[in-house]
Amino acid sequence: MIRALAALLLAAAAVVPAGAEPVALTFDDLPVFGVKRPVAEQAAITKKLLAGLVRHHLPATGFVNEINLEGPDRPARVALLTAWLDAGMDLGNHGYSHLSLTTTPVADYIEDTAKGDAVTKALLAARGRQERWFRYPFLETGPTLAVRRTFEDWLASAHYRVAPVTLENADYEFADPYDAALIAGDRKRARAIRREYIAYSAAAVAWYRSAALALFGRRPALVWLLHASKLNADSIAALARIIRHAKLAPVTLDTAMADPAYRTPEDYAGPDGNEWLERWSLTLHRELPWGSMPKVPGEIEVASARLSDPDDEHGTP
Ligand SMILES: [Zn+2]
Numbered sequence: 001m002i003r004a005l006a007a008l009l010l011a012a013a014a015v016v017p018a019g020a021e022p023v024a025l026t027f028d029d030l031p032v033f034g035v036k037r038p039v040a041e042q043a044a045i046t047k048k049l050l051a052g053l054v055r056h057h058l059p060a061t062g063f064v065n066e067i068n069l070e071g072p073d074r075p076a077r078v079a080l081l082t083a084w085l086d087a088g089m090d091l092g093n094h095g096y097s098h099l100s101l102t103t104t105p106v107a108d109y110i111e112d113t114a115k116g117d118a119v120t121k122a123l124l125a126a127r128g129r130q131e132r133w134f135r136y137p138f139l140e141t142g143p144t145l146a147v148r149r150t151f152e153d154w155l156a157s158a159h160y161r162v163a164p165v166t167l168e169n170a171d172y173e174f175a176d177p178y179d180a181a182l183i184a185g186d187r188k189r190a191r192a193i194r195r196e197y198i199a200y201s202a203a204a205v206a207w208y209r210s211a212a213l214a215l216f217g218r219r220p221a222l223v224w225l226l227h228a229s230k231l232n233a234d235s236i237a238a239l240a241r242i243i244r245h246a247k248l249a250p251v252t253l254d255t256a257m258a259d260p261a262y263r264t265p266e267d268y269a270g271p272d273g274n275e276w277l278e279r280w281s282l283t284l285h286r287e288l289p290w291g292s293m294p295k296v297p298g299e300i301e302v303a304s305a306r307l308s309d310p311d312d313e314h315g316t317p
Pocket of ligand 1: 028029094098137138317
């Protein structure tokens, strides 16, 4: 059943209506983002997220941290990755242990990335497919251009392409307080966080579309960074509504990346994990409309900061 639905999903997504702006969804930190949960809970989250993606004809690529498969429940956690492929989705490498290239020596970072595809690559190969996409953890691409080139030369030799990000809605900031509210049994608080998340997401989509238009003078395909969280599993219908109202056309990452905008050079080097509109804006010396960028509600920022690891200085997971 799910395989038949998945085939329909891909067929529907292959046709982009004229004038619609393509958007590819990407979900990081697979199998499941956030607090360490029993595998049965992870399975429920994965099932709900994938069912929502299939129901709303949203192709997606999931980026895996294979360190999160380790432990006694390893086979059951690997089965969660299989579920992504069964649902017609693609999988990519997000590093074995989600290291920062800002603070990790590049040789160690390469070793960790190479180690990060043992399971995923085999699952894809069993279907006659290849693992082709890499997403930088924290979007950190290296403190210097030399480090960046060293790593990206290795990536190319391993037949990977970088999956950039041109749309994000700070979903990770909402996801931790949402999980905390549910763990505390405070459903009212969880509902309130979800409402704020949906409102912020609609505003973020509008802003990134306007920023991309300002940068390119046209509306390029977008690549949306999300996380495989319970928040997104519970919000997928609302996110699909936002996509419909914005008249975005859901496509695969491959289709979005065929947009020539993604061949725009950018030579950012530094400690920050910037998304790609900002990188291109720096390289092309074209301003983005920062003044109109929506702000994450203050109380969500405070709650998220309180829950995050005090040793972790990175913004985007
Ligand atoms: Zn991540």
